[in-house]
Amino acid sequence: MLDWKPPFRTNVVGSDSSSPNVSAAPSRESTPHTMHRPEMSPDASLVLVGIRGCGKRSLGFVAAAALKRKFITADYYFQETTGVTRKEYLKSHGSQKFQRRDIEVLQMMLDNNQKQCIIELGLGSLTRPVQDHLRQYCKKNPVVHLIRDINRIQQLLGLDDEAVRLLRDGDSSHRACSNYEFYNCEDRTVVVSDDGSPDRRSGDYSFKLQEVKEDFTRFVSFVTGANVNHSSYDSPFVLLETPPELRSFTHAIFVRSSDLIADAVNLPELESGGDAIELCVDRWSPQLVATVSEQVSVLRRNARTPVILSIDTVALAAEARDQSPAQASRSYFDILEHGLRLGVEYLVVDLGQDQSQLAQIVRSRGKTKIIGQHIFEASARITWEDENCVAFYRDAEKLGCQLVRLLRVAVQREENAAVAQFTRRIGRLPGTHPPLIAYNIGPLGRTSQIFNSILTAVKHPAIVRLEENGYQCDPQLTSADIMRALCQSYMLDPLNFYILGKDVAYSVSPAMHNAAIQYCGLSHKYSIPDSPSLAVVDRLGRDPNFGGASVVQPWRVEVYQKLASKSRHAEAIGAINTIMPLRAAxxxxxxxxxxxxxxxxxAGRPLGFFGENTDWVGIMTCITRHLSPRNAISAPKTTGLVIGAGGMARAATYALLRLGCRKIFIYNRTQSRGEEVARHFNSWASSQVDSTEVVRVLRSTQDDWPADALPPSLIASCVPADPDRDEPPANFEMPMQWLGSPTGGVVLELSYKPLDTPLLRQMRQFRSETGRPWVLSDGLENVIEQGIAQFELMTGRKAPRRLMTREVLRNYEGEGGFRFDEKTIQARLDGVYSM
Structure with missing residues (x-):
């Protein structure tokens, strides 16, 4: 169950209120005023503030690695400026002079590093002069207030209750001098020792920030507008690159604050079943802002989709009956402002609220998209045919909303036809206008909910209420319900998907894809062709119900030659693993x-095939998931090693290049094939990354590691460990002289037949003997990740990751009939499995 205790108190005084330089916190917890969030330069420095133990240093490393920026800490900058440490300066000059000098240095640090930096402020951020400086800094730069569960901070730092009170009292003032906020959720992957602290001896410790690293990377990418999505395809087929409002039949999982507070949500299951997740605030409390911060963070962690924040004004009014209308209005706009602070992707505003305050919210939205909403009650005289409906849409557009959502409580089924006509009417307006979300709510409005194309609110099986709340706005259908209805009404067609290649009878792909198809409510089928041969490709090119295919060896090269179009990534790699039909108009x-x-x-007549490659995405996902902040990729320093020279080795090399690695070595038993791969990518790199030799070939496992490069911290083994054709197994093990990385790194074993390869056994023993934090990833992890990317490419639906993972693990059969037991499967699903 989630702990909803606020991370700090609401009636706060400064930890040293007698000092004129220490800030006194505001008397109420809600946001004191609308902060500046203008269009910032993508390279504007990002500042982190917060109390001890909130994670500034760790998240600073994460942000610096993600954004490829310099990381500056207050301690480092003080010593660089004064020549001595803080402790030494305090001892030599006394507390008053130290405080004045510390404030001066912090202000200099901010002023002199306004671009391309991540800046961590220490306790000096609690002083009034620095906070005044930060308020001005917010006009051009993102200043992020980090918060964390105070009980966890107390446990980690070993603080007594009085020390915790002082920390908590001082932190409240950070809201007034920052324009963003991030709630640092605990990672489920942290391995703890007997006393409850992180176990630094564990092989898992090197990636203990795995989940929060992903959360914070997405957050800083969004608030800065910087492109850190290394998987970028620049392709309309990739879901992440096309916002939900620009895709067909997208859905938003609807979750109420009260659902989360009541522990009525199975959070891990929210990772599928919607293209976004909508948090509807329907509970009022003095700690409301803190609650919303944690709930948004928890939903981000589990859903991994854009967050929509909305407010149920009726429910809030019922909760806070003692509030005056003015107080209720202030509470409403405080929540909206706080949503902008949290960097939610979408914020719903009630078009009936005060227009001047709404305009202020729109002006300070930053990267958040505003959804202007109006709900027509059943008693309202306005119908979908009424000109006032168009007026509401126009008003939202004039206000500056990026989307408009108009809902009406249906009292008869005929109104579903009326809303469809209204949607077509708006679509015929000349020029460019905000996307429209329009449907009827309530049981009689389900038909319009099915055919609404953009961000229809849906319920989810993971939300189990003991009793229905009776809210008329709550959705009636799941995403799968809607997709099944669209298939049954012939809006969508049953399509056939295949796996093409030699020796695919043992493949886990059919089980993985068919489970996902059924979960999403689709009527497709994924299978192995009856007569596997290259001739089947030509037959599929004439099948109007062909939906796409996975392509494995040895047909990748042959199918590559048959493509009418391919992604730039497939072209750069020179290999594909996915084809989709290009249909005729x-x-x-x-x-x-x-x-x-x-x-x-x-369905429709194919005119050709589009080729894509998801192997590199799977490899890249595995690397970024397991890479610790200490081993963050730095172009001048990071070294990668790829074993093999086939199609998978090409994908691995490309993934390393996309991640920013500029020193990559290839070892292959047949040296000429390795040299061919190196020439291919050096030619590509000369035109893409302004470098002529990023890939080099190692000649022998007997040689020392090259003296002009650091030992590799990223290793991808792309050779089969099982017999390939008539050749013996590769049985590759790393030469010991190549394992010199003092900080360990990541080893990806891309073979999964057998799963426990000689390389993985060697690296486990090496890790145990040396204590170096090497993180290991077996071949099934990549199979799952590339399959998830492949499913989304071919179907256009968000993949149910946990379900697909479970199906792969359940259906995998290794040497000697090995199968995973349920305990191991669950551990891998929960992210606490350690190799």
């Missing part, structure tokens, strides 16, 4: 790619 021409992507659920 009614006039016989080929639909453009954007239109092809939006028609993925519809």
């Amino acid at each position: 009614p006039n016989g021409s080929m639909f453009p790619l954007q239109e092809q992507a939006s028609r993925r659920g519809q």
Whole structure:
């Protein structure tokens, strides 16, 4: 159950209120005023503030690695400026002179590093002069207030209750001098020792920030507008690159604050079943802001989709009956402002609220998109045919909303046809206008909910209420319900998907894809062709119900030659593992790619194939998941090693290049094939990253590691450990002289037949003997990740990650009939499995 205790108290005084330089916190917890959140430069420095133990140093490393920026700490800058440490300066000059000098240095640090930096402020951020400086800094830079559960901080730092009170009292003032906030959720992957502290001896400790690293990377990417999505395809087929409002039949999982407080949500299951997640605030309390911070963070962690924040004003009014109308209005706008502080992707505003305050929210939105909303009650005289409906849409557009959501409580089924006509009417307006979300709510509005194309609110099986709350706005259907209805009404067609290649009878792909298809409510089928041969590719090119195919060895090269179009990534790698049909328009021409992507659920005559590669995405995902902040990729320093020279080795090399690694070595038993791969990518790099030799070939495992490069911290083994054709197994093990990385790193074993390869056994023993934090990833992890990316490419639906993972693990059969037991499967699903 979630602990909803606030991370700090609400009636706060400064920890040293007698000092004129120490800030006194505001008397109420809610946001004191609307902060500056203008269009900031993508390279504006990002500042982190917060109390001890909130994670500033760790998250600072994460942000610096993600954004490829310099990380500056207050301690480092003080010593660089004064020549001595803080402790030494305090001892030599006394507390008053130290405090004045510390404030001066902090202000200099901010002023002299306004671009391309991550700045961590220490306790000096609690002083009034520095906070005044930060308020001005917020006008051009993101200043992020980090918060964390105070009980966890007390446990980690070993503090007594009085020390915790002082920390908590001082932290409240940080809200007034920052424009963003991030709640630092605990990682489920942290391995703890007997006393409850993180176990630094564990092999897992090196990636103990795995989940929060992903959370904070997405957060800083969003608030800065910087592109840290290394998996970027620049393709309309990739869900992450096309916002939900620009895709067809997207859904938002609807969760109420009260659901989370009542522990009525199975949080891990929220990772599928919607393209976004909507948190509806429906509970009022003096600690409301702190509660919303934690709930947004918890939903981000589990759903991994954009967050929509909305407010149920009726429910809040019922909760806070003692509030005056003015207080209720202030509470409403405090929540909106706080949503902007949290960097939610979408914020819903009630078009009936005070227009001047709404305009202020729109002006200070930063990167958040505003959804202007109006709900027509059943008693309202306005109908969908009424001109006032168009007026509401126009008002939202004039206000500056990026989307408009109009809902009406249906009292008869005929209103579903009326809302469809209204949607078409708005679509015919000349020029460019905000996307419209319009449907009827309540049981009689389900038909319009099915056919609404953008961000329909849906319920989810993971939300189990003991009794229905009776709210008329709550959704009636799940995403799978809607997709099944669209298939049954022939809006979407049943499509056939295949795996193409030699020796695919043992593949776990059919089990993985079919489970996901069924979960999403689709009517497709994924199978192995009856007569596997290259001729089947030509037959699929004539099948109007062909939806796509996974392509494995040895057909990747042959199918590559048959493509009408391919992604730039597939072209750079020189290999594909996924093909999709490119369908004909009614006039016989080929639909453009954007239109092809939006028609993925519809049959039609293919005119050719589009080729893609998801192997590199799977490899890159595994690397970034397991890479510790200490081993963050730095172009001048990080060294990668790829074993092999086949298609998977090409994907691994490309993944390392995309991640920023600029020193990559290849070892292959047949040296000429390794040299061919090196020439290919050096030619590519010369035009892409302004470097002529990023990939080099190692000649022998007997040689020392090259003296002009650091030992590798990223290792990808791409050779089969099982017999390949008539050749013996590779049985590769790392030469000991190549394992010199003092900070360990990541080893990816891409073979999964057998799963426990000689390389993995060697690295476990080496880790145990040396204590170096090498993190190991077996071949099934990559199979799952590339399959998830492949499913989303081919179907256009968000993949149910946990379900697909479970199906792969349940259906995998290794040497000697080995199968995973349920305990191990659950450990891998929960992210606490250690190799």
